[in-house]
Amino acid sequence: MTDKKEVILSGIRPTGRLHYGNYFGAIRHFLRLQETDACCYYFIADYHALTTITERQEIYRATLDMLRTYVACGLDPYKSVIYRQSDLPCTAELSLLLGMLTNIGHLERGTTYKDKFTKLQDDPKSEGNPLSYGLLGYPVLMAADILIVRADLVPVGDDQRQHLEMACDIAAKFNHRFGEVLHIPRPLGRDALRLPGLDGSEKMGKSDNNTLDLLDPPKTVLDKIKAVPTTTEPAPLDTDSNDPDIVIGKMPSGVGVLYRLLSLLAPEEVYLDYLDQYRKGGKFYGSLKKTVAEYASQFNAPIIESYNDPAHNDDFIKDFLRENAKRVTPVALETVERCREAMGIGHSLYRA
Structure with missing residues (x-):
């Protein structure tokens, strides 16, 4: 009897064009996981x-x-x-079943929903609460997924940790009421990097128009890197460490973006050389930007x-999506049928 593979x-x-934040935040982790013995969905x-x-999108x-890029x-x-x-x-059917035992108050305490609601309350153009049921029920659908x-x-x-915790709470509640039907997952920490935006903001994001995209050609890359805001003179560093996670946070935000990219993309000696130049001061940002762009x-x-x-x-993308839907459907249907039977509505x- 073989050991059961862990399911991840x-x-x-589906954001379309992917950027460096997507790669170093998630894709790099997915590439490592696919080389393990786990079953990755x-x-x-x-x-x-x-x-x-x-409106239509x-x-x-x-x-x-996006999948072609992946x-x-x-x-x-x-x-x-x-x-x-x-x-x-x-999945939508399971979401419906799980929604039957999920309290509205539990959903209203969700961070994503609360943040959206607060922003709307502060927006003078907003009337009432235009947030959708879909957004409120987002954690239930995620639990079903x-x-x-x-x-x-x-x-x-x-x-995302709160959403997983809510999924586990929903599963535990279901099991308490109807028997041990649903498998409760565990969080898997990842070495996800929160890459700052090219404008020096906290996070690189498509909606903020501050991304370096994985499909950007050389001229676009150079233009974007040149536009990164840099100070006229390097600020003093109050640390002897060369660790990017320590050093970059002590730099002006735009400069920190350049050094973060350099630490990820260039050989270590190149990063250390430019870090030494930063400590010495002087005018080298033009050279730094050109090197990062290269x-x-x-x-x-x-x-x-x-x-x-x-x-x-x-056609290649459609073919594997079709085949993989066939691979996952039997597993998914078995879970839904177990839940239907446990709740009493039968198989x-x-x-169709």
Whole structure:
């Protein structure tokens, strides 16, 4: 009898073009996980993407483009099971079942919902509470995503930990009422890097227009790096450490972005040489920016080449999404049928 493989699950919002924050925050971790003995499920959270839209968005197109980039970065759709959330309709059914025992007050205490609600309260253009049921029920759908494949481990950052805790609470409540049906997952810490934006802001994000994208050509990379705000003179460092995690936080924000990128992309001796120049002072930011841009373009080059490979066209993406949906469906349906039976409505008599 062979040991059961651990099941790891993570969701990916279909954002279209991916940037360095996505790579060093998640993709790099996914690449490491796919080389382990674990069974890795990665779903494209296209239902979740609908929670905040106010008009039609090309989510399907963004999904295909994003997955081409993931494959170009090295994610293997046959080592890992990559599927669309909307291609697994029984997830919505499980979300409905779980919603029957989830308190509204519990959902209203969710950080994401509270943050959105607070922003709307401060917006004079907002009337009443225009937040959707989908946003309020986001944690229930996320719980269904996790529980339906009986995940053992879920990689989470600090900003997602509450949602996993809510999923575990919902599962525990279900099991208490109806018997030990749902498998309760554990958090998997990851060495996710919160990469600052090119404008010096706390986080690189598409909506803030401060990203360095994985598909940016050399000229775009250089233009973006040149535009990073830098001070006229280096500020003194009150540490002898060369550790980027210690040093960069003591630099002006724009300069810190450049050194963070250099520490990730360049050989260590290059990073240390520019760190030495910073400590000595002087005018070297032009050279620093040029060097960072060169290493970023080198990093992007194989990703762009693979992305443009005709073998990785839309048909390739659609084919593996279709096949992987077939792989995950039996697992998901078994979970839903167990829940239906436990709650007393019995097994489904027909599924299209």
